[in-house]
Amino acid sequence: RGTAEQRLDLAGRHVVVSAGGTREPLDPVRFLGNRSSGKQGYALARAAVARGARVTLVSANSELPDPAGADVVRVSTAVQLREAVLKAAAEADAVVMAAAVADFRPARYAEGKIKKRDGQEPDPIALVRNPDVLAEISADRARPGQVVVGFAAETDDVLANGRAKLARKGCDLLVVNEVGEHKTFGAEASEAVVLASDGTETPVPYGPKEVLADTVWDLVARRLA
Ligand code: CTP
Numbered sequence: 451r452g453t454a455e456q457r458l459d460l461a462g463r464h465v466v467v468s469a470g471g472t473r474e475p476l477d478p479v480r481f482l483g484n485r486s487s488g489k490q491g492y493a494l495a496r497a498a499v500a501r502g503a504r505v506t507l508v509s510a511n512s513e514l515p516d517p518a519g520a521d522v523v524r525v526s527t528a529v530q531l532r533e534a535v536l537k538a539a540a541e542a543d544a545v546v547m548a549a550a551v552a553d554f555r556p557a558r559y560a561e562g563k564i565k566k567r568d569g570q571e572p573d574p575i576a577l578v579r580n581p582d583v584l585a586e587i588s589a590d591r592a593r594p595g596q597v598v599v600g601f602a603a604e605t606d607d608v609l610a611n612g613r614a615k616l617a618r619k620g621c622d623l624l625v626v627n628e629v630g631e632h633k634t635f636g637a638e639a640s641e642a643v644v645l646a647s648d649g650t651e652t653p654v655p656y657g658p659k660e661v662l663a664d665t666v667w668d669l670v671a672r673r674l675a
């Protein structure tokens with residue numbers, strides 16, 4: 451943070467950041483969701499604006515204030531997020547998938563509120579797979595040289611799982627966060643390592659999400675240069 455040349459190293463670049471957590475509706479009043487606050491994605495968007503980028507923030511259900519200077523596209527479900535990210539990625543230099551995208555959604559949506567029935571146990575909730583947005587944009591780069599970044603929250607075997615996930619997704623960088631009950635979700639700080647497809651590892655010590663955001667943009671800017 452702070453040097454003059456770093457400050458505007460994303461000038462003339464268009465970056466897309468997804469943030470927050472998707473919600474998959476069961477009926478008009480209920481959904482399957484997750485605990486992502488959007489803080490990391492919003493910090494990434496603010497940092498990119500500060501470094502001179504044109505920023506599209508695809509925000510899933512976050513209550514955070516719109517970052518000044520970013521175009522904010524609001525979505526709710528994984529399918530909506532995919533559509534918004536693919537559209538913005540078509541003319542982006544970099545795509546950072548910080549959103550927590552639901553892996554599954556309910557197979558059926560009830561048009562009316564689901565009611566309980568006297569003396570009856572509830573039906574199980576059938577689920578279907580959601581599209582994998584990160585794998586899709588990694589496999590199908592909208593532009594040559596487009597840099598694609600994923601995030602992974604892991605509870606066990608953090609590095610081994612992260613390496614396997616980086617290879618599986620096909621992205622250039624994977625930010626691996628160690629999570630537990632009191633770590634990362636909704637917290638102001640995080641501890642992470644950024645794994646790159648060239649084999650390098652950049653540890654990011656426990657600290658504010660702003661620092662992790664700038665580390666990610668440092669690595670992206672280097673790959674765009
Ligand atoms: N992701 C995505 N689309 C999905 C699921 C995840 O784009 N349907 C992205 C997330 O935004 C994140 C990355 O993939 O950048 C890794 O998410 P993660 O949940 O850790 O990976 P999964 O492949 O879903 O693996 P797991 O079974 O561990 O949840």
Ligand code: CA
Binds near residue numbers: 551552553
């Ligand atoms: Ca997942």
